[in-house]
Amino acid sequence: MTGAVAAGAYPVVAVDVLPDKLERARALGATHTVDAPNVDAVEAVRDLTGGGVDYAIEAAGNADVLAQAYRATRRGGTTVAVGLPHPAAMLSIPAVTVTAEERVIRGSYMGSAVPRRDLPRFLRLFRAGRLPVDRLITHRLGLEEINQGFDRLAAGEAVRQLVLPHAD
Numbered sequence: 001m002t003g004a005v006a007a008g009a010y011p012v013v014a015v016d017v018l019p020d021k022l023e024r025a026r027a028l029g030a031t032h033t034v035d036a037p038n039v040d041a042v043e044a045v046r047d048l049t050g051g052g053v054d055y056a057i058e059a060a061g062n063a064d065v066l067a068q069a070y071r072a073t074r075r076g077g078t079t080v081a082v083g084l085p086h087p088a089a090m091l092s093i094p095a096v097t098v099t100a101e102e103r104v105i106r107g108s109y110m111g112s113a114v115p116r117r118d119l120p121r122f123l124r125l126f127r128a129g130r131l132p133v134d135r136l137i138t139h140r141l142g143l144e145e146i147n148q149g150f151d152r153l154a155a156g157e158a159v160r161q162l163v164l165p166h167a168d
Contacts, residue, residue, distance in 0.1 A: 005029035
């Protein structure tokens with residue numbers, strides 16, 4: 001979200017099943033939000049954008065959500081998978097759309113960043129207030145609380161958590 005806003009994307013549509021995550025998305029610059037359990041998320045995104053988005057970013061790590069993100073793109077659109085689905089999960093999309101609609105699916109592991117190139121730029125954007133990644137941090141925890149951190153992730157209660165080692 002913050003990266004899309006920093007890059008000047010418009011509109012920025014956030015889709016989630018949790019109302020508090022949608023509220024956070026609005027606070028971070030989403031121009032539209034879609035409450036996925038209450039509507040057909042793909043149709044809602046396509047309606048909001050006049051036929052689909054240029055870029056859809058799937059971060060849930062769920063093959064069904066990835067397929068929905070793909071269906072929400074327009075002709076020539078790109079779907080980027082950043083979430084890690086279960087290794088046995090399979091993605092099912094209409095194969096003809098890859099060629100006939102020139103759609104692209106790509107993965108991005110760890111943001112596809114090149115640290116030497118990207119970190120200085122990210123720091124400049126952060127310092128300028130254009131990349132407020134600190135607002136994504138929902139919890140700070142000690143190493144002894146790591147299991148609670150994983151539980152929060154599984155329950156969808158966390159966006160980003162910092163694990164802080166405790167000094168002896």
